[in-house]
Amino acid sequence: MGAAHSIGQSVLNYSKSQRIGIILFFGIVMVLQGIYFFCDFQSSDKKDKAAVTWLANQNAIDSLKLQNKNFKATIYPFNPNFITDFKGYKLGMSVAEIDRLLAYRKQNKFVNSAAEFQAVTKVSDSLLKVISPYFKFPDWVTNKKEFTSTYVKTEFPKKEKLVILDINLATKEDLMKVYGIGDKISDRILEQRTKLGSFVSMEQMQDVWGLSPEVIEKLNTSFVVKSTPNLHKININTASVKELSQFPFFRYALAKEIVIYRTMHSDIKIEDLSKIKGFPVEKIKIIALYLEF
Structure with a gap:
């Protein structure tokens, strides 16, 4: 009791700044104890262990890469007219080079050779040398010269002049x-x-x-009809019923009507034909050419 009283008395004898320093000291000690109590320091140990394991595996991966340093991605033949953004990126083309090709295709135009592809896209000679062996154009493009040389002009027979x-x-x-x-x-x-x-x-x-x-x-x-060399004419005013009925345009009934009309009206004229009963009016102009009046 006497010792505690003496310590408390000695603390009171400290200056104000000394008392503040002592309070801060005890505060820091309490904060550190709280951190130690609430924080899990084992997790950092686990992370360090995981990092060590990953680094060990990475060494194995690096060694495999060194063993396969000559490995190259397989490129399959393709038509350069249909290169997409992703395809061009994989081939090593720049955005500008891909855009030039796409703009050219939007005009419904096609590149038909490696040289034409370079002229459109402006790719470097080194890149063209790498990718051009994989260009595959349609058969009609690759065999264009062959098709041209083997084409034979067909001579069509002249149309004969129509003889009438x-x-x-x-x-x-x-x-x-x-x-x-x-x-x-x-x-x-x-x-x-x-x-x-x-x-x-x-x-x-x-x-x-x-x-x-x-x-x-x-x-x-x-x-x-150019001529009528053997035209058979019949006299409609003198022919008998039998003779008239043998005429291809007249039947026996019409032949009788012609004789009756002729008897009643004297001689028949061309304008009288339409007045005869049963006469084929629609053929008067043709029949008249075979009649004599």
């Missing part, structure tokens, strides 16, 4: 040259021409049974 014949002088063989006219139809055309002596119009092809509009159109491009 007189339908009234045409033979069976002439008619059968027209696509769509065979043996039987050609015989019908010649038979009709024989009955009339001659055709006076190509419109009469419509009266031949079996001729389609398409074939008639082809006939009209190959034949015309």
